[in-house]
Amino acid sequence: MNYWLLKTEPDTFSLADLRRDKLTWWDGVRNYQARNYLSSMVRGDLCLFYHSRCQPPGIVGLCRVVSQAEPDPLAWDAKSKYFDPKASPDNPRWVRTQVEFVEQFAEMVPLEVLKSTEGLASLKVVQKGSRLSVVPVEEREWTIILGLARPQNGRCGAKQESG
DNA sequence: GCCAACGTTGGC
DNA sequence: GCCAACGTTGGC
Numbered sequence: 422m423n424y425w426l427l428k429t430e431p432d433t434f435s436l437a438d439l440r441r442d443k444l445t446w447w448d449g450v451r452n453y454q455a456r457n458y459l460s461s462m463v464r465g466d467l468c469l470f471y472h473s474r475c476q477p478p479g480i481v482g483l484c485r486v487v488s489q490a491e492p493d494p495l496a497w498d499a500k501s502k503y504f505d506p507k508a509s510p511d512n513p514r515w516v517r518t519q520v521e522f523v524e525q526f527a528e529m530v531p532l533e534v535l536k537s538t539e540g541l542a543s544l545k546v547v548q549k550g551s552r553l554s555v556v557p558v559e560e561r562e563w564t565i566i567l568g569l570a571r572p573q574n575g576r577c578g579a580k581q582e583s584g
Numbered sequence: 585g586c587c588a589a590c591g592t593t594g595g596c
Numbered sequence: 597g598c599c600a601a602c603g604t605t606g607g608c
Contacts, residue, residue, distance in 0.1 A: 430606090452591075474606050532607080550589040552605050 424558040425458065425468040426546055427484065427520070436470045436481045439522045447555075448493045448517035449503040455555040459518050460490045468520060469558060469566060471546060472529070479531035480566060483523040490516040526570045540565050 427447060429435070439445055450456055466486040472478055492513030495503040508514035536547045544566075545556040558566075 428606095454591090476608095478607070549607090550605090552590055554605090 423462065423466045424560060424563045425462065425466060425486075426471055426480070426544075426556050426558050427468045428471045428473050428546070428554040428556075430474045431472045432475070435472065436484075436522075436525055439470070439484060439520070440525060442522075444487065444519060444521050446517045446519050448495050448515075449501075450493070450517075450554060451503060451505065451515060452553060455553045456516055458553075458555040458557060459516050462486045462518050463489060467523070467563075469563075477529075477531040477533065479529045479533075479535070480526070480570070481529045482525040484520040485523050486518055487521045488519040490518050493517040528570070530566060530569045534569060535566070538565060538569060 431437075434445070447459065450459055464486055468484050468486065469480045470482045470484050471480050492510065493503070493508075493515040494510075495501040495517075496505045496508035496513060496515045497510060498504055503515075505514060532547070535541050535544060541547060541562060544558070544562050545551050545553060
């Protein structure tokens with residue numbers, strides 16, 4: 422079981438869209454390092470859902486990997502903006518993964534908070550110039566971030582809902 | 585909309 | 597294999 426962070430521009434596809442659709446293909450990734458991360462995702466992995474290029478940017482919720490990476494058919498769809506002339510069904514080059522909605526945080530965790538939280542300096546998304554749309558998250562980082570998303574946990578015996 | 589940072593491309 | 601030019605990303 423691994424943890425990841427998936428970046429998306431909410432104007433293009435937001436967590437609200439995933440909540441409505443329940444499932445989506447995480448496709449159109451055209452960066453080799455991000456692709457390699459996508460390829461190593463397995464069913465059950467949990468992902469932080471990050472909104473970029475918006476005000477404020479930050480982590481808005483969670484989704485879960487439901488199917489392992491498979492060839493991304495948009496790569497050989499000439500009408501797609503993700504078309505890649507060097508890709509074909511025989512040589513797929515790019516992959517996609519299916520994810521399902523898990524949770525929308527009551528309050529998002531803004532980038533500004535991530536940056537100022539001790540223990541998150543290693544988080545890729547807080548590092549200047551970080552452009553990867555799929556990055557791994559360490560369990561230690563994951564725990565800190567969920568603590569930020571659910572500040573009432575651990576106080577007054579508040580219970581955490583699951584699922 | 586600006587622009588720094590980054591990845592990719594291609595001439596050499 | 598170097599590296600300048602280019603396109604894209606994403607915080608601001």
